[in-house]
Amino acid sequence: MAIILPELPYAYDALEPYIDEETMHLHHDKHHQTYVNNVNAALEKHPEIGEDLESLLANVEAIPADIRQAVINNGGGHLNHALFWELMTPEETAPSAELAAAIDAAFGSFEDFKAAFTAAATTRFGSGWAWLVVNKEGQLEVTSTANQDTPISEGKTPILGLDVWEHAYYVKYRNVRPDYIKAFFSVINWNKVDALFAAAK
Numbered sequence: 001m002a003i004i005l006p007e008l009p010y011a012y013d014a015l016e017p018y019i020d021e022e023t024m025h026l027h028h029d030k031h032h033q034t035y036v037n038n039v040n041a042a043l044e045k046h047p048e049i050g051e052d053l054e055s056l057l058a059n060v061e062a063i064p065a066d067i068r069q070a071v072i073n074n075g076g077g078h079l080n081h082a083l084f085w086e087l088m089t090p091e092e093t094a095p096s097a098e099l100a101a102a103i104d105a106a107f108g109s110f111e112d113f114k115a116a117f118t119a120a121a122t123t124r125f126g127s128g129w130a131w132l133v134v135n136k137e138g139q140l141e142v143t144s145t146a147n148q149d150t151p152i153s154e155g156k157t158p159i160l161g162l163d164v165w166e167h168a169y170y171v172k173y174r175n176v177r178p179d180y181i182k183a184f185f186s187v188i189n190w191n192k193v194d195a196l197f198a199a200a201k
């Protein structure tokens, strides 16, 4: 067994004009495939630890030292991207009443949540991700991580994530990360976020 690249749940051009087709091809077919190839190469050195990346990344200290950083980088890269594709859709969706109420309770309003998430995505220096997570206390929280680090390694369950590596937006948005962040809000798959929220509570 090996980890395989999941197919996109929509066509490569489905998220146009917000996320362009060329970016989706490069991002999915090249970048994500590379994380898959590299994590498989690392895991092959230690077949005894299995391939359950969520479990492995929940306790990184238990990963053999010689492959630990490779699994953090590439296993995280695979998990983050596999989730990211599912968190977007060309369909119009909206948060469920339960999630909307939880967002209001945690942040004050949806607009306040959006501002907090946008700030996290904008201010993450260099490469990384912005997240909406359910933390250990069961509360919603906006956070960000560097590189391909996953909130799972901090005991948090990601329910929404935005890739802010330059490879995610540079073809269309060049250096203007804020425009890409704004566009992302037009393609969020709230049905998926709802399902992850319900499962995490």
Ligand code: MN
Binding pocket: 027, 031, 081, 163, 165, 167, 168
């Ligand atoms: Mn990426």
